[in-house]
Amino acid sequence: MVFAFIVGLGNPGPEYQHTRHSIGFLIIDYLSQRWRGKAFQAKGSALLCALKRPEGDILLIKPQLYMNRTGLVVGPLVKKYSCATEQLLIIHDDIDLPFGRIRIRGQGGSGGHKGVQSIIDVLQTDTFARIRVGIGRSSENDVSDHVLSEFTATEKKSLDLIIQHASLGAEAILSEGLISAMNTYNKPFLN
Numbered sequence: 001m002v003f004a005f006i007v008g009l010g011n012p013g014p015e016y017q018h019t020r021h022s023i024g025f026l027i028i029d030y031l032s033q034r035w036r037g038k039a040f041q042a043k044g045s046a047l048l049c050a051l052k053r054p055e056g057d058i059l060l061i062k063p064q065l066y067m068n069r070t071g072l073v074v075g076p077l078v079k080k081y082s083c084a085t086e087q088l089l090i091i092h093d094d095i096d097l098p099f100g101r102i103r104i105r106g107q108g109g110s111g112g113h114k115g116v117q118s119i120i121d122v123l124q125t126d127t128f129a130r131i132r133v134g135i136g137r138s139s140e141n142d143v144s145d146h147v148l149s150e151f152t153a154t155e156k157k158s159l160d161l162i163i164q165h166a167s168l169g170a171e172a173i174l175s176e177g178l179i180s181a182m183n184t185y186n187k188p189f190l191n
Contacts, residue, residue: 003056004174005083006031007074009092009115011148012064020135021067021147023163024091027133028060030163031170045073055174068114071122078123088128089173091166092116095143097134099155100162100190102169104131104182129178131185133166158190165189 008029010022017025032040032049037060040047049060059081063073078088092115097103107127110117120126138146151159165185172181 003053003058004087004089005059005061005074005077005081006089006091006170007061007063007070007119009067009070009090009113010062011067016148018150019148020093020151023093023133023135025062026159027091027131027163027166027170028062030167032060034167044076046077053174058174063115068118070115071118071120074119075122085123085125085128089170090116090119090128090130091170092130092132093135093147094132095135095137095147097132097136099134099136100158101134101188102131102162102166102185103134104169104173104178104185105129106178106182129173131166131169131173133162161190 006028008024008027010016010025011019016022035051035053037049037051040049040062045064047062047064051058051060061074061077063070065073077083092113094103094111094113096111106129109126110120116130119128135147169181169185172184
């Protein structure tokens, strides 16, 4: 039995690899390296990395459809592996949080995030855990331009630390539970 699905949201393709909208992919890649996962395998419309952890079997997932169609990847995988929504963790960008801020939640609406809304629509529930990673808003660009742009040189200086922090939050959810992880990681950590 799979203990947990951890899904990082992003857009497929090299042109989106280092954009704000794909921070979920960057965190999933980091978790795979940290946990010494094997290479991701293409299965249907997803890249998957199966891992054995002390907590149980983990499936790291990078959907390979565009963000607004993410639910069409997650839904069939949840059904195929009989994954309860309590076993599902989504990691995604959030423009409503300041850059680098992490917010862990156990349920809730999409907050306008099209990838999360797609998952809610397909699963017909919003009761799944998520790690929201702040990418801030831009006063110069519209939302679409901002989320599809690359991090600035200044932001890149903190990016590795943010990815590590979010990854530790994911580990805490698995090992200590959601409430404990929220108490630890929902606080500002960058100066």
